[in-house]
Amino acid sequence: AQTVTQSQPEMSVQEAETVTLSCTYDTSESDYYLFWYKQPPSRQMILVIRQEAYKQQNATENRFSVNFQKAAKSFSLKISDSQLGDAAMYFCAYRSAISGGSNYKLTFGKGTLLTVNP
């Protein structure tokens, strides 16, 4: 079974600064997808960024980028120019690329609570 570990329960960053959230995962599969989701107090899970394991290039979405190290099974999220609206719980998630049933489920880490200080 796959597992996802987020070792930082809480992080804080000053507005306009850069912060990196860590995520490691364990799998025996060679092809899979990785995600970062943001969950503000409204509880709505919002997709921040996704990475396909077979792509070596790191994904970027505006101020958000990842450092995907497949051999190390590491998938960190970098937030540049942090804004007050970035404050939320951030979850790292894994999904198998194998078809069928519960293979389509997302496996989540326990989350990192990000505080942005003005």
Next chain:
Amino acid sequence: GAGVSQSPSNKVTEKGKDVELRCDPISGHTALYWYRQRLGQGLEFLIYFQGNSAPDKSGLPSDRFSAERTGESVSTLTIQRTQQEDSAVYLCASSPTPRKETQYFGPGTRLLVL
């Protein structure tokens, strides 16, 4: 277009009662997922529906939990004889097809069992 919606937003019930939680997926999305989020934890997979196929129930924690889905529309998650350990946020997600890896989440139902 409209996103995934869930109702009720919050539910308080007494131990031993049955509860029903509802999820309306994004129109046209054939795949639907239920997850449970306990306080301070990540999301745990409960059940997956794809079209009219038999659901994958491998994540349901006990036989007190069941879920139904009518075609490619609304789904209900039922918890019978609720226990305090069932207190959590129950989140629903949908995707256009199961192969489309991005899941779109609803706002969840917060269940509190007294």
